[in-house]
Amino acid sequence: MLTLVGLALLDWRFMLAALLAVPVQAHTVRWYVRHAIPLYAEQRISVGTQQQQLLDTVGGASTVRAFRLADRHVDLVTERSSATVTLALQAVRLITRFFGRLNLAEYIGLSAVLVTGFVLVRADAASIGTAAAAALYFHNLFNPINIALALVDDAQVAAAGLARLVGVASLPASPETGAPQVVGGSVKAAGLGHSYVPGHPVLRDVDLHIEPGERVALVGASGAGKTTVAKLVAGIHRPTAGTVHLGGLRLDELGPSATGGAVALITQEVHVFAGRLDDDLRLARPGATEPELRAALDRVGALAWADALPNGVSTVVGEGGHELTVTQAQQLALARLVLAGPPIAVLDEATADAGSAGARVLEEAATAALAGRTALVVAHRLTQAASADRVIVLEAGRVVESGTHDELVAAGGRYAALWAAWSTTR
Ligand SMILES: Nc1ncnc2c1ncn2[C@@H]1O[C@H](COP(=O)(O)OP(=O)(O)OP(=O)(O)O)[C@@H](O)[C@H]1O
Ligand SMILES: [Mg+2]
Known part of the structure; x- marks a missing residue:
C-alpha cells in the first residue's frame, strides 16, 4: 500500500501502470482456488485410503499370509500409492502454474512501469532517477504480495485437511438425524x-x-x-x-x-x-x-x-x-x-x-x-x-x-x- 502511495507520489501514471498487474493476479487466484479445492480434497482422501490400506495390510499381516492374500494386498497398496503419487504430481503442477501466472502478473506490471518511465523521461516529465525508483518500488511491492498469495496455497491445504477432520467429526450425525438414540435391549x-x-x-x-x-x-x-x-x-x-x-x-x-x-x-x-x-x-x-x-x-x-x-x-x-x-x-x-x-x-x-x-x-x-x-x-x-x-x-x-x-x-x-x-x- 505504502509502495503504491510512493509510486503515486513519484507520478500518478506509475501507479496506474502498476495496477495493470492486479486483474491478472485476481484472475490467477480465482483460477487457482477453483482448481485447488477439489484437488487437495481428493489428495487428502487418497492419502487416507493409502494409509488405511497400509495399516490393513501390515496390521492384518497374519491373516493376509494365512489366506495367501499377499499378492492381492501388494497390488492394492501399489494401486493406492500410485493414485496418491498421481494426485501429488497434479498438485505440484497446479502450484507451479499458479506461481508461473503470478510471475506473469509481475512481468506485466513491471513492464508497464518501465514503459511508463521511458515515456515520461522522454517527455521530460520525470527524471531517470524517478523512473528507476518507480521500477524498484514496484519490484519491492511484489515480494510481500507473492508471499501473501502463497499463503492462499497453505490455506487451501489446511482447509482440505480441516474439511476431512470435520467430515470425520460429523460422520455419525448424518445417518442418525431423526433416528432415535436410545436403543432397547433386544x-x-x-x-x-x-x-x-x-x-x-x-x-x-x-x-x-x-x-x-x-x-x-x-x-x-x-x-x-x-x-x-x-x-x-x-x-x-x-x-x-x-x-x-x-x-x-x-x-x-x-x-x-x-x-x-x-x-x-x-x-x-x-x-x-x-x-x-x-x-x-x-x-x-x-x-x-x-x-x-x-x-x-x-x-x-x-x-x-x-x-x-x-x-x-x-x-x-x-x-x-x-x-x-x-x-x-x-x-x-x-x-x-x-x-x-x-x-x-x-x-x-x-x-x-x-x-x-x-x-x-x-x-x-x-x-x-x-x-x-x-x-x-x-x-x-x-x-x-x-x-x-x-x-x-x-x-x-x-x-x-x-x-x-x-x-x-x-x-x-x-x-x-x-x-x-x-x-x-x-
Ligand atoms: N479375518 C478373516 N479373514 C478370513 N477368514 C477369517 C477371518 N477371521 C476368521 N476367518 C475364518 O472364518 C471362520 C470362522 O472363524 P471365527 O473366528 O468366527 O471362529 P470361532 O468360532 O470364533 O473360532 P475360535 O473358537 O477359534 O475363536 C474360520 O474358518 C476362520 O478361518
Ligand atoms: Mg473366536
Missing part, C-alpha cells in the same frame, strides 16, 4: 451369512433372537464362526447376507455412534493402551469421575489390585509401564464395559484355563459386568454356557442346536456330548 439377527473371502462363506443362515436382559451363550468348535457372529452383532463387520436389529432398529440404519452406545464388544484381543490406568478406563466414558472409575473397578473385582499398584489407579500400565496379567487386562475391559454402560454386550473373551483362579475371577467379573444387560457370550468354558439363560450351538457356520443348558443336555445331541466331554476333563 437383539435379532435373521438369515445372517458372512464371507471374509468372496466365495468362502463362514456363516450360513444364522438366526438369533435375544430378549432384553437375556444372557445367551454361543458354543462351538474352534473355527465354527463364534467370533464372526459376535462381530456382526456388534456391528464391527457388515454381514454379507441377512440383517441385525438392535432394540428393534436395523444396525446399518443406526449409524456408528448410536451403535457404539447400544452395544459393546469385548474381544479375545484385549488391548491395554500404554498409559495411565485411569486414562485407559476413561476411553469408555471420557468424563468419568474417580469415584465412578473406582466403582467400575470394584464391580469387576479389580479395585484391590488396582489400589495395590505403585501409584494406584494413576499408575502407568501396558507397554513400557507396569505389565498387567491377561486376567487383569480382561478385567479392565469389563470395567470399561461397565463405564460405557450399553444395554447390549457381546463377550468373546480370552480363553482362560478352566478351573484356574483366573477363570473363576473372570467369570465373576463378567457376571457382574453383564448384570442388567442383554448379553451374547461366546462360551470358551462350558460353565459359562451352563449359567446362561439359553445356549446356541454353532457348527461350521450354522446353528445346529438351541435351548437351555438342561434341555440340551437332556436332548442328548451335540451340546450334550460337548458337556459330557467337558465335565469329565474338568
Whole structure:
C-alpha cells in the first residue's frame, strides 16, 4: 500500500501502470482456488485410503499370509500409492502454474512501469532517477504480495485437511438425524451369512433372537464362526447376507455412534493402551469421575489390585509401564464395559484355563459386568454356557442346536456330548 502511495507520489501514471498487474493476479487466484479445492480434497482422501490400506495390510499381516492374500494386498497398496503419487504430481503442477501466472502478473506490471518511465523521461516529465525508483518500488511491492498469495496455497491445504477432520467429526450425525438414540435391549439377527473371502462363506443362515436382559451363550468348535457372529452383532463387520436389529432398529440404519452406545464388544484381543490406568478406563466414558472409575473397578473385582499398584489407579500400565496379567487386562475391559454402560454386550473373551483362579475371577467379573444387560457370550468354558439363560450351538457356520443348558443336555445331541466331554476333563 505504502509502495503504491510512493509510486503515486513519484507520478500518478506509475501507479496506474502498476495496477495493470492486479486483474491478472485476481484472475490467477480465482483460477487457482477453483482448481485447488477439489484437488487437495481428493489428495487428502487418497492419502487416507493409502494409509488405511497400509495399516490393513501390515496390521492384518497374519491373516493376509494365512489366506495367501499377499499378492492381492501388494497390488492394492501399489494401486493406492500410485493414485496418491498421481494426485501429488497434479498438485505440484497446479502450484507451479499458479506461481508461473503470478510471475506473469509481475512481468506485466513491471513492464508497464518501465514503459511508463521511458515515456515520461522522454517527455521530460520525470527524471531517470524517478523512473528507476518507480521500477524498484514496484519490484519491492511484489515480494510481500507473492508471499501473501502463497499463503492462499497453505490455506487451501489446511482447509482440505480441516474439511476431512470435520467430515470425520460429523460422520455419525448424518445417518442418525431423526433416528432415535436410545436403543432397547433386544437383539435379532435373521438369515445372517458372512464371507471374509468372496466365495468362502463362514456363516450360513444364522438366526438369533435375544430378549432384553437375556444372557445367551454361543458354543462351538474352534473355527465354527463364534467370533464372526459376535462381530456382526456388534456391528464391527457388515454381514454379507441377512440383517441385525438392535432394540428393534436395523444396525446399518443406526449409524456408528448410536451403535457404539447400544452395544459393546469385548474381544479375545484385549488391548491395554500404554498409559495411565485411569486414562485407559476413561476411553469408555471420557468424563468419568474417580469415584465412578473406582466403582467400575470394584464391580469387576479389580479395585484391590488396582489400589495395590505403585501409584494406584494413576499408575502407568501396558507397554513400557507396569505389565498387567491377561486376567487383569480382561478385567479392565469389563470395567470399561461397565463405564460405557450399553444395554447390549457381546463377550468373546480370552480363553482362560478352566478351573484356574483366573477363570473363576473372570467369570465373576463378567457376571457382574453383564448384570442388567442383554448379553451374547461366546462360551470358551462350558460353565459359562451352563449359567446362561439359553445356549446356541454353532457348527461350521450354522446353528445346529438351541435351548437351555438342561434341555440340551437332556436332548442328548451335540451340546450334550460337548458337556459330557467337558465335565469329565474338568
Ligand atoms: N479375518 C478373516 N479373514 C478370513 N477368514 C477369517 C477371518 N477371521 C476368521 N476367518 C475364518 O472364518 C471362520 C470362522 O472363524 P471365527 O473366528 O468366527 O471362529 P470361532 O468360532 O470364533 O473360532 P475360535 O473358537 O477359534 O475363536 C474360520 O474358518 C476362520 O478361518
Ligand atoms: Mg473366536
